[in-house]
Amino acid sequence: MSKAFVRESDSPFLPEPPPFVSPLPPGAKNYLTPDGFARLSTELEGLRDRERPPLAAAPADDLEAKQRLQALDQKIRHLAESLRTAVVVERTTEESDVVRFGATVVVRDAEGDATYRIVGVDEIDLERGWISWLSPMARALLNARIGQRIVFKAPKGPKELTIVRIDDAA
Numbered sequence: 145m146s147k148a149f150v151r152e153s154d155s156p157f158l159p160e161p162p163p164f165v166s167p168l169p170p171g172a173k174n175y176l177t178p179d180g181f182a183r184l185s186t187e188l189e190g191l192r193d194r195e196r197p198p199l200a201a202a203p204a205d206d207l208e209a210k211q212r213l214q215a216l217d218q219k220i221r222h223l224a225e226s227l228r229t230a231v232v233v234e235r236t237t238e239e240s241d242v243v244r245f246g247a248t249v250v251v252r253d254a255e256g257d258a259t260y261r262i263v264g265v266d267e268i269d270l271e272r273g274w275i276s277w278l279s280p281m282a283r284a285l286l287n288a289r290i291g292q293r294i295v296f297k298a299p300k301g302p303k304e305l306t307i308v309r310i311d312d313a314a
Contacts, residue, residue, distance in 0.1 A: 161218050167266075188223040280296050
């Protein structure tokens, strides 16, 4: 029997990465702000057009390049699926005294003022104060009005916030 018919591949075996699990609960819509949709689209384009080709062209025995390609392909699939299922929510100027998705909210508590922007799950950036619309704080803030006090369950216990300002612009 010819060795070609029984030989395994010479390239090292890469285990399949775990499947991506959506951060959205079943049935929840994948809301994105218009600028978030644009950023994710630009990121996807960059990954596909600039980062992926050199990794795909790497020699078959370059295990590190193949691992990076596998991780990159998983990220590309995630971004493509996120964009495919996105529901882009335009900001409205009506009722600008009410907290809506995409708004930037200044709140005050006993420790001072803090600013949060309510965004989609794929736009979260805690360093910038961008929180998911599904987070306990965002859920408490949504539909609140300027001057209103809200209470939400923080990890250290209930926390009271007062809505100081709402900006609909990013």
